[in-house]
Amino acid sequence: MPSDDLSGQDLPLYSAACQEISCKTERSVPIDFVHIHAVQAxxxxxxxxxxxxxxIFEQAGVSTQIFSVTDAISFASLGRLTALAANHSQCAHFGLLVGQRTTLASLGLLGSLMxxxxxxxxxxxxxxxxxxxxxxxxxxxLSTDGTVAIVSYAPYEPxxxxxxLHCERALAALTIVLRALCGANWSPDEVLLPRLEPPDTTPYSSFFRAPVRFGQEIAALVFPTRLLRRSIKGANPVARKTLERHIQQLEAVIPTDVTDEIRRRLRTTAIRKQINGKQFAQTMAICRRTLSRRLKAKGTTFKLIANETRLGIAKQLLGDTDMSLAQISxxxxxxxxxxFTHAFRRWTGTTPSAWRKECRLQ
Incomplete structure (x- = not known):
């Protein structure tokens, strides 16, 4: 590798990436993995x-030796661990604290590319x-609407x-990343969080330095579109091309799964519009029959995955917000x-109101 391809501080990341590519070709990576940095935090x-x-790690079913054996944890395990940690520490904003430990360096090659x-x-x-x-x-x-830009984070594990806590961790991490790129004084215009308003909102307003709206249907940072055009000081186009190439190598060895891909794409459209199997097959450049055959081999269907995704969102909004049934519908x-009530009863055997009440009692 020529020395002028990457800046000096990025060379260790390149070496680590080469090792990671080698490791990932030899071992299976879980489909629903999350990088282990959050666990360390x-x-x-x-x-x-x-x-x-x-x-707490024992209750969550996570080994304290995890740092020495892997660089990933399942999304579900991380959520369970974070929830237990928040409960035991009696810290309602625990996810916020975890997200604040993020740095561009902790994002590895992707952080360097950014x-x-x-x-x-x-x-x-x-x-x-x-x-x-x-x-x-x-x-x-990332989406834009006139002069407003929105970067959102949407979990799709049903x-x-x-x-x-996943959502507030992610928005805190995004804020840290944007401050690294734009300057420490940067703040969003607005923060949207799909969670009940905690008794003390000071940690949120102090960190984001912006209005924080709780009980929202999405997790997002809102800011002016003009920010997207701001140049990043010190960006190296040669390093960027090299990083893009090695990221593509990493992505090539991560196993793909058609059901995971469907959940990912459905989650980005579920709040805005519905999508059917034929439309989804077109986005994947395959015929509807081929998609159905692949899903049948996994014991599922497009409709079943779509319903699981919508049910997951419904449960999240019922449990973590005070949105009315009409708003969720x-x-x-x-x-x-x-x-909505009829579909929820068909999926779960109970009504949305009864499910929400039971969830709040736990």
């Missing part, structure tokens, strides 16, 4: 709060495109625990609340 925060990590992107918009689009290198349980999406594109 949880351990550190618990120690700082004078809480013994050992028992730092060497030409503009902030290019960096966020790189994160959107390659987020599955770090997290295969959620999607990041029954994962601690979704609200509209968000999930049901014709009316009665149709």
């Amino acid at each position: 949880i351990c550190e925060i618990l120690i700082e709060l004078d809480v013994d990590p050992e028992s 730092r060497h992107s030409e503009t902030v918009g290019d960096a966020l689009r790189a994160l959107e495109m390659h987020h599955d290198l770090l997290n295969r349980g959620a999607v990041v999406e 029954e994962a625990e601690g979704i609200a 509209a968000a999930l594109e049901f014709s009316e609340p009665a149709a």
